[in-house]
Amino acid sequence: xxxxxxxxxxxxxxxxxxxxxxxxxxxxxxxxxxxxxxxxxxxxxxxxxxxxxxxxxxxxxxxxxxxxxxxxxxxxxxxxxxxxxxxxxxxxxxxxxxxxxxxxxxxxxxxxxxxxxxxxxxxxxxxxxxxxxxxxxxxxxxxxxxxxxxxxxxxxxxxxxxxxxxxxxxxxxxxxxxxxxxxxxxxxxxxxxxxxxxxxxxxxxxxxxxxxxxxxxxxxxxxxxxxxxxxxxxxxxxxxxxxxxxxxxxxxxxxxxxxxxxxxxxxxxxxxxxxxxxxxxxxxxxxxxxxxxxxxxxxxxxxxxxxxxxxxxxxxxxxxxxxxxxxxxxxxxxxxxxxxxxxxxxxxxxxxxxxxxxxxxxxxxxxxxxxxxxxxxxxxxxxxxxxxxxxxxxxxxxxxxxxxxxxxxxxxxxxxxxxxxxxxxxxxxxxxxxxxxxxxxxxxxxxxxxxxxxxxxxxxxxxxxxxxxxxxxxxxxxxxxxxxxxxxxxxxxxxxxxxxxxxxxxxxxxxxxxxxxxxxxxxxxxxxxxxxxxxxxxxxxxxxxxxxxxxxxxxxxxxxxxxxxxxxxxxxxxxxxxxxxxxxxxxxxxxxxxxxxxxxxxxxxxxxxxxxxxxxxxxxxxxxxxxxxxxxxxxxxxxxxxxxxxxxxxxxxxxxxxxxxxxxxxxxxxxxxxxxxxxxxxxxxxxxxxxxxxxxxxxxxxxxxxxxxxxxxxxxxxxxxxxxxxxxxxxxxxxxxxxxxxxxxxxxxxxxxxxxxxxxxxxxxxxxxxxxxxxxxxxxxxxxxxxxxxxxxxxxxxxxxxxxxxxxxxxxxxxxxxxxxxxxxxxxxxxxxxxxxxxxxxxxx
Amino acid sequence: xxxxxxxxxxxxxxxxxxxxxxxxxxxxxxxxxxxxxxxxxxxxxxxxxxxxxxxxxxxxxxxxxxxxxxxxxxxxxxxxxxxxxxxxxxxxxxxxxxxxxxxxxxxxxx
Numbered sequence: 001x002x003x004x005x006x007x008x009x010x011x012x013x014x015x016x017x018x019x020x021x022x023x024x025x026x027x028x029x030x031x032x033x034x035x036x037x038x039x040x041x042x043x044x045x046x047x048x049x050x051x052x053x054x055x056x057x058x059x060x061x062x063x064x065x066x067x068x069x070x071x072x073x074x075x076x077x078x079x080x081x082x083x084x085x086x087x088x089x090x091x092x093x094x095x096x097x098x099x100x101x102x103x104x105x106x107x108x109x110x111x112x113x114x115x116x117x118x119x120x121x122x123x124x125x126x127x128x129x130x131x132x133x134x135x136x137x138x139x140x141x142x143x144x145x146x147x148x149x150x151x152x153x154x155x156x157x158x159x160x161x162x163x164x165x166x167x168x169x170x171x172x173x174x175x176x177x178x179x180x181x182x183x184x185x186x187x188x189x190x191x192x193x194x195x196x197x198x199x200x201x202x203x204x205x206x207x208x209x210x211x212x213x214x215x216x217x218x219x220x221x222x223x224x225x226x227x228x229x230x231x232x233x234x235x236x237x238x239x240x241x242x243x244x245x246x247x248x249x250x251x252x253x254x255x256x257x258x259x260x261x262x263x264x265x266x267x268x269x270x271x272x273x274x275x276x277x278x279x280x281x282x283x284x285x286x287x288x289x290x291x292x293x294x295x296x297x298x299x300x301x302x303x304x305x306x307x308x309x310x311x312x313x314x315x316x317x318x319x320x321x322x323x324x325x326x327x328x329x330x331x332x333x334x335x336x337x338x339x340x341x342x343x344x345x346x347x348x349x350x351x352x353x354x355x356x357x358x359x360x361x362x363x364x365x366x367x368x369x370x371x372x373x374x375x376x377x378x379x380x381x382x383x384x385x386x387x388x389x390x391x392x393x394x395x396x397x398x399x400x401x402x403x404x405x406x407x408x409x410x411x412x413x414x415x416x417x418x419x420x421x422x423x424x425x426x427x428x429x430x431x432x433x434x435x436x437x438x439x440x441x442x443x444x445x446x447x448x449x450x451x452x453x454x455x456x457x458x459x460x461x462x463x464x465x466x467x468x469x470x471x472x473x474x475x476x477x478x479x480x481x482x483x484x485x486x487x488x489x490x491x492x493x494x495x496x497x498x499x500x501x502x503x504x505x506x507x508x509x510x511x512x513x514x515x516x517x518x519x520x521x522x523x524x525x526x527x528x529x530x531x532x533x534x535x536x537x538x539x540x541x542x543x544x545x546x547x548x549x550x551x552x553x554x555x556x557x558x559x560x561x562x563x564x565x566x567x568x569x570x571x572x573x574x575x576x577x578x579x580x581x582x583x584x585x586x587x588x589x590x591x592x593x594x595x596x597x598x599x600x601x602x603x604x605x606x607x608x609x610x611x612x613x614x615x616x617x618x619x620x621x622x623x624x625x626x627x628x629x630x631x632x633x634x635x636x637x638x639x640x641x642x643x644x645x646x647x648x649x650x651x652x653x654x655x656x657x658x659x660x661x662x663x664x665x666x667x668x669x670x671x672x673x674x675x676x677x678x679x680x681x682x683x684x685x686x687x688x689x690x691x692x693x694x695x696x697x698x699x700x701x702x703x704x705x706x707x708x709x710x711x712x713x714x715x716x717x718x719x720x721x722x723x724x725x726x727x728x729x730x731x732x733x734x735x736x737x738x739x740x741x742x743x744x745x746x747x748x749x750x751x752x753x754x755x756x757x758x759x760x761x762x763x764x765x766x767x768x769x770x771x772x773x774x775x776x777x778x779x780x781x782x783x784x785x786x787x788x789x790x791x792x793x794x795x796x797x798x799x800x801x802x803x804x805x806x807x808x809x810x811x812x813x814x815x816x817x818x819x820x821x822x823x824x825x826x827x828x829x830x831x832x833x834x835x836x837x838x839x840x841x842x843x844x845x
Numbered sequence: 846x847x848x849x850x851x852x853x854x855x856x857x858x859x860x861x862x863x864x865x866x867x868x869x870x871x872x873x874x875x876x877x878x879x880x881x882x883x884x885x886x887x888x889x890x891x892x893x894x895x896x897x898x899x900x901x902x903x904x905x906x907x908x909x910x911x912x913x914x915x916x917x918x919x920x921x922x923x924x925x926x927x928x929x930x931x932x933x934x935x936x937x938x939x940x941x942x943x944x945x946x947x948x949x950x951x952x953x954x955x
Contacts, residue, residue: 486908508861508880518878520905521914546861550901550916553862558916562896804857810864810875811853818897833895 005104007032007307008093010083010249014293015280016109017044017064019300024073026304034075035101037093039082040132043070048293048457051160053136054167056704056718062133086253088273105275107303108250108263112243112281112291117152121214126221127237130161139238143168146235148220150174152211154181158240159325162203165238166326172203173232175224177241179208185321185332189347190372193356197328197375200354206232243291245282258284267313268306269299277303290317293457294425301428318388318425322373322380327761329377334387335360335370343369346398350375357401359383366392371401381464389421414464414471423464426457431468438472445469446754484745485522487515492670492745496530505535506543525549526745529632532668533740534781536788538795539631539668540802551630554806555792556612559605561830563819564612566592566604567629568619569665572639572657572677573600582622590615593827599636599674601627606828608815613806616793625791628666632746634673637661638686642679642696651696653679656725660694663729666789667736667782670743670752688716691749692732697721701728705735705763708750717753717760720768730779734767737778847941847952855947858884863913865889865900868951873940874900875949876913876924883911885924886942886951891915892935899937 007023009016020036023029038044045062053062070077082096092102114129116122126142129135143149149165151158154176165172174181180191181198195205210227217223220233245262256264256272262284269277269285280296281289290296295317305312322331338345342363349356353375360370368386373379379400386393386400394400419432429452442448445462448469449455455462482491488510490498495510504510507527511519528547532539539545539552551557556564568583575583583602587594592615593605607615616626629635639657643649657677667673676687677694686709687693693704699722707716720731743752756762765771796802808816820836821828831839852866858877866873872889889897894917902913904924911924921930927937941952 487905517909518881518904518906518911520907520912521903521919524903524905542860545859546903549903550898553901558898558901560894560896560917562894562898562917805859805864808865809867809872810857812867814867816872816897 004033005031006102007034007105007107008083008101008103009034009036009107009109010093011109011111011280011282012036012038012040012044012077013109013111013280014044014047014064015111015296015300016107018293018297019107019109019279019303020073020075021069022300022304023307024075026308028304028308029073032105034073035078035103036075037078037081037083037095039080040134041080042133043077043079045133047131050130050133050136051164051167053133054140054164056702059133061715083249084252086249086255086276088253088255088276091275103275105307106277108271108276108278108282109280109296109300110246110249110282112245112289114239115242115244116239117211117241119211119213121222122239124214124222124237126235127214127239129239130157130164136164139164139236140168142236143170146170146221148173148234149236149238150224150232150234151238151240152176153240153242154178154205154207155184155240155242156182156321156323157243159198160323161238161240162198163326165236166201166203170236173206173234174198174203175206175209175211175226175232177208177210181205181207182330182332185336185372186330186374187336187338187345187358187372189349189358190330190332190336190356190374193349193354193374194325194328194330197354198326201326201328203326243281245284245289247282250278250282258287260284260287262289265299265314267302267315269302269314270306277306279303285314286316288316290319292317292319292321294318294428297426298428318384320384320387320425322377324761329373329375331371331373331377331380333371333380333384334368336372338370340369346401348398348401350403359397359401361393361397365397368393368397373401378463381461381467385417385421385464389418391416414468415475417468423468424452424454424457424461427453429454434465434468435472438469439476443469443473484526485520487511487517487519487523490514492526492530493742495527496534496741499530499534505531505537507531507547508543521549522745528552529668529670529745533785536666536668536785538790539792540796540805549632554609554612555616555626555630555796556607557630559830561819562816563605563830564607564609565629566607566612566615566619567597567601567627568624569627569661570601570636571661571665572637572654574654574658575601579623582619582624586615586618586622589618591821591828593829597629597636600638601636603629606821606830608819609806609808610815613797613803617797620791620794620797626666626793628792631668632671633666633668634661634664634675637664637675637677638690639677640679640682640684642677646679648682649679649696650681650698651679651701653677653685653694653696656694656701657685660692660729660732663786664732664736666792667740667785669736669740671746671748673736673749689713690716692735694728700724703728703731706749706753708748712750714750714754719760719764731767733782734775734778735763737781738763738766738774740781741778847954849943849945849950849952852949852951855944855949858949861904863900863902863904865897866951869953871953872897873951874902874913875942875951876900876904876911878904878911884942884944884949885911886940887913887922887924887927888937888939890937891917891920892929892937893918893920 044064083093085094094100114131128139149170150173151162152175154174162174181194212225214222217233220235224232247257247263250263263278265278265283271278279299302314320333338360343360347358355375358372371383417431421431437451442451455465483489524547587604595603597603637657637660639653642653673691675692676685676690678685678687679696689707689709693716695702701723702721703719704716705719708714820831820839822831860879863874863876874889876885889899901916904913912921914921927939929935
């Protein structure tokens with residue numbers, strides 16, 4: 001067996017890490033001992049989505065390293081240690097901490113650094129760049145004491161940074177040297193439209209400003225003096241004037257660098273030394289550098305292929321880009337400026353809706369050369385496919401950007417794309433690969449993303465991916481069937497709308513008017529839930545009884561042995577000593593197993609059907625009410641002890657939790673709903689894993705939505721910050737009412753959010769901006785639910801007719817002798833089958 | 846002919862839902878669909894969960910055949926034949942049942 005070679009990767013950024021993932025997934029993974037240097041204190045994270053750090057994502061959320069990646073794959077990583085020199089002759093790398101490692105193959109993935117123009121005063125306090133999590137942390141800290149911020153640079157990154165400053169509540173300015181925003185990607189018309197839209201968001205744009213020096217300000221910390229004699233005062237300055245390749249290790253080690261910097265590579269991504277490769281933003285190919293991740297990933301794949309001995313080459317990259325800046329859609333494809341000879345330009349400008357689109361096409365009008373989209377980038381997927389695959393344009397190319405006023409469809413259906421068409425540029429996934437995955441059984445977006453990785457990078461291709469999926473499913477005869485069941489050819493949402501419009505109040509009316517047959521457990525339960533959500537009538541009323549799931553029918557949770565568990569409500573997890581004593585006495589009297597739940601209350605197990613009413617009578621007499629643990633409804637609002645007792649508490653989390661639980665208790669929903677309220681950012685109530693989470697801040701309450709623990713954990717999304725209590729409740733009313741109205745049956749809020757077209761931004765636009773003009777309706781609905789609340793158990797025990805249901809036998813007072821308990825750790829538990837047989841035998845004897 | 850055993854009054858039944866009766870030591874689930882004027886009787890025992898709970902399941906039909914869905918793990922049983930839809934080898938007993946003069950009567954004879 002030949003000895004393993006050593007492969008060293010310098011740099012564990014997005015590109016370096018992606019290379020490692022590809023390497024260990026390849027058949028040559030066992031040929032190498034792998035070592036990597038990571039200068040930063042944390043391993044690879046998602047720099048593309050760095051801005052999301054400000055909307056609640058943590059460094060962990062941004063991490064690109066799957067758990068145990070380095071250990072599992074036997075990769076030695078030197079965190080916080082920078083490789084500083086390469087001895088090419090003797091083939092070893094030396095690090096800042098003095099580590100020296102011999103290599104056989106070396107990969108440079110050192111990335112780039114933020115360029116700071118050599119302006120006098122650029123190194124003053126509170127002048128930052130925007131590149132690493134540490135930069136963001138320092139910026140956040142400084143922003144606490146600042147009011148005004150300025151970004152130097154109006155490019156793509158500069159505008160991202162401006163959004164970050166705005167999110168930090170600073171009055172934000174963008175100062176740019178060139179005459180227009182995103183000058184590399186946009187033409188003049190597009191840039192003007194973008195500037196207007198950015199200004200409308202409250203960000204001031206200062207074009208054609210050449211900063212000469214930065215000096216002390218009068219009102220703010222800094223004054224920026226411009227060449228034209230004007231000036232701007234600001235507390236914070238953020239430089240985002242472009243990036244430069246980090247090629248210093250190549251320079252000092254005698255590896256060839258480009259005239260404008262960057263490590264020179266050939267088509268195999270090899271540097272001037274044949275055992276050393278360079279990939280990503282540090283590399284220069286054909287005198288071109290690439291400041292996007294996709295080309296860097298591509299270079300990494302080329303290196304893996306080269307190491308495998310396969311013929312392959314890097315041949316440049318598509319620098320098309322699509323992004324959402326402060327809610328403004330911007331996209332640029334290919335030759336946006338129409339530089340090619342004979343190129344023709346079409347433009348469409350809609351001042352009313354603030355939309356700008358331009359197309360650059362070849363002289364014969366057959367091929368698309370470039371495009372700019374501002375305000376509406378929905379055509380990006382189609383246009384980039386025309387561009388990338390050199391597909392012949394329709395007879396009138398402008399039909400691609402003029403709004404369609406008739407039924408004619410000019411979009412490029414997924415069918416028109418060749419198998420080789422690249423759908424996802426981040427992970428280089430072609431249409432052919434997607435089709436194979438669909439054929440292999442990936443019939444949903446999550447399954448498809450999981451299997452192909454498509455749309456899991458920047459996410460720009462997700463709409464296109466969805467259309468390929470739908471098209472393939474349809475072609476292969478899979479009817480995309482959204483019927484609830486064989487009795488109702490409708491989705492849950494359809495049924496909800498039918499109920500509201502036609503004021504339907506019972507399952508039988510539903511069945512007669514819109515269904516067929518006699519129903520089943522799926523439609524009965526779903527319609528039972530819909531009716532209860534909207535009309536909020538007593539669930540055991542005669543006309544609703546037959547549609548309740550078992551647990552709802554008996555207002556308790558059926559356990560494996562056919563007995564039930566009983567959970568009284570303890571709002572916010574608060575319970576008095578008298579209450580606890582009462583529960584203890586009742587549990588003792590009925591010989592129930594007791595356990596504290598994850599929702600901060602007590603669960604009593606082992607109640608026979610016939611015992612439920614007397615148990616509840618005693619609980620209600622002791623001041624308790626139903627905890628709705630049996631319903632697809634609000635369960636609990638968990639809370640930490642908050643500012644009332646806690647030394648660190650910022651606000652009264654228990655008080656708010658009690659208020660929220662009392663407000664939403666009894667609300668029937670597509671699935672169960674859990675809340676939590678934390679009194680400070682230490683987050684002891686774990687609110688970010690709940691459907692609705694609230695965390696106290698110095699400025700009010702932060703609202704998180706659509707989190708989940710359980711089977712598939714999902715970190716909740718930060719929905720709004722520093723809310724007063726009134727606004728907080730208003731938003732929660734709307735979010736919940738909208739969820740109840742639009743989710744599928746048995747869909748938790750987390751999955752509802754994952755499947756929502758437009759995601760968090762869309763939900764915000766509905767709930768905060770009232771885009772659909774339904775907020776009044778949503779609030780009225782919720783208020784009605786609040787006003788008509790009743791404790792179902794109280795209603796039930798007062799109704800002799802209802803109590804008849806709680807006998808095991810309709811014709812006898814005997815109980816089910818199949819229910820047998822044994823003792824374990826001082827309490828009862830259901831007997832297992834062996835034990836049950838044993839008991840049966842002893843009784844016969 | 847059949848020996849009919851009196852169980853309870855029609856008013857003791859639950860429309861579009863089930864109750865459980867104790868008949869000569871057997872637990873029998875009885876389902877009543879007043880709209881179709883149908884009544885069904887099937888063993889209350891759930892052979893999957895090995896407990897007596899079928900009377901608490903939701904009812905309806907699968908392709909026109911009346912069924913009950915077990916409240917425990919949701920297997921479906923034909924109310925006509927007792928056959929489990931998910932597992933061919935599982936079949937519950939069903940019984941003749943009728944309504945006479947507002948009384949429910951059952952026959953345990955096969």
